[in-house]
Amino acid sequence: MKKVILISGGNDGLGKALATLLAPTAEVVILGRNKERCEKVAQEINVHYVVADVRDHEQIARAVQEVKAQFGRVDCLVNNAGVWIEGLLEETSPESIEEALLVNTLGPILLTRAVIPLMKEQGGGRIINVNSQAGLHVKALRSVYHASKWGLRGFTDSIRMELSKSNISVSGFYPGAMKTSFFAKQGIEKKDMPHHMDLEDAAQALVFMINASDSLVISELGMKPMGI
Numbered sequence: 001m002k003k004v005i006l007i008s009g010g011n012d013g014l015g016k017a018l019a020t021l022l023a024p025t026a027e028v029v030i031l032g033r034n035k036e037r038c039e040k041v042a043q044e045i046n047v048h049y050v051v052a053d054v055r056d057h058e059q060i061a062r063a064v065q066e067v068k069a070q071f072g073r074v075d076c077l078v079n080n081a082g083v084w085i086e087g088l089l090e091e092t093s094p095e096s097i098e099e100a101l102l103v104n105t106l107g108p109i110l111l112t113r114a115v116i117p118l119m120k121e122q123g124g125g126r127i128i129n130v131n132s133q134a135g136l137h138v139k140a141l142r143s144v145y146h147a148s149k150w151g152l153r154g155f156t157d158s159i160r161m162e163l164s165k166s167n168i169s170v171s172g173f174y175p176g177a178m179k180t181s182f183f184a185k186q187g188i189e190k191k192d193m194p195h196h197m198d199l200e201d202a203a204q205a206l207v208f209m210i211n212a213s214d215s216l217v218i219s220e221l222g223m224k225p226m227g228i
Contacts, residue, residue, distance in 0.1 A: 002027045004071045005210065006064075008054055008111055009081030011041040013180035014130065017203040018078065020045045022210070029067050031111075032081075033059075054081050054107030057114075064114040076126040076210050077115045079108035085145045097144050104148035109155055112170075116163070124167030128209055129156045133176045133224055160219065169217040171209055175202045176224030197225050 003026045009015040010030025019028045019041075028047040031054075032038045038049040048070070052063035067074055085092065085100040108129050119125030134142060135149035153172060160170035177196040202223065209218050 003075040003210070004067065004073050005029065005076045005078065006031060006050075006067055006074050006115070007078045007080055008032075008107065010047075010078075011037045011049070014175075014178060014199055014202055014206075015078070015080040016041055016045070017199040018080070018206050019047050021200070021203050021207055023047050027071055029071075031063055054111060055102040057110045060110050060114045064111075064118065068118055073122045074115050074118055074125060076128065077111060078128045078130065078206065078210070079111055080130040081107055082130065082132075085148075086142050088141065089143050092144060100144050100148045101151070104145075105151040105155070108152055112155075112159060116166075116168070119168050120166050124214065125169075126210065126214075127159075127163075127168065127170045128173055128206065129171070130173045130175070130206075131156070133174055133222065135172070136174055136222065157219075160217070164217065167214075169214075171218045172220040173206060173209065174220060174222035175205070178202055195225060197223070 005022055005026050006029045007015045007019055008031045010019045011032040015030065019030050022028045023046050030038060030042060030047055030049045031052055033053040035051045038051055042049040050063040050066050052059035081103060083100055083103045085096055112127055129152055131152050132149050134146055135153040138146050156170055156172040163170055175197065178199055179196045180199060205221060205223055209221060212218055
């Protein structure tokens with residue numbers, strides 16, 4: 001039986017690269033808030049899609065119910081949706097701060113909350129929270145981004161303990177910067193992209209985590225380019 005894998009932020013960047021790798025052997029469902037974009041990508045790489053804003057618990061609940069109605073289960077949730085933010089705190093708008101915390105921290109919490117009852121009902125599952133090296137190490141001018149990612153790290157480590165007795169494994173994935181439109185979507189130009197990781201390398205690491213034995217918990221996996 002094919003695994004059913006739900007990937008938030010699956011219509012772009014790392015999420016799309018992961019969905020593309022998994023599509024031949026799994027029932028992949030990408031989740032995004034732009035219906036047209038999700039539909040286009042789903043047709044392009046031959047996967048399924050649901051539409052939801054990860055900041056909205058009602059939309060998330062409906063999306064998870066759609067997946068349950070179609071497949072009856074969710075074997076793996078990959079919380080991948082995220083946004084970038086940097087700059088002097090006093091020059092950063094409250095709206096941008098709220099957006100980063102809602103998408104990067106609240107979103108994974110709400111999606112995890114939505115799939116837990118289904119995973120308990122089916123007897124287990126796997127949850128992977130895509131974090132960042134910024135969830136492990138800090139730099140100046142990134143206080144809000146670090147806050148969002150360290151919050152996700154704390155959530156991941158705590159919920160792992162909470163869910164282990166229900167045969168649900170929870171992992172944190174901590175990649176370095178990748179060659180994506182992640183920064184450009186926030187209007188930020190990054191000139192050092194040639195030194196960033198290829199998306200497929202990070203996606204392959206996620207495939208390894210998804211396909212690990214159900215008897216194992218990969219508590220965390222980090223990766224970054226050599227020499228950085």
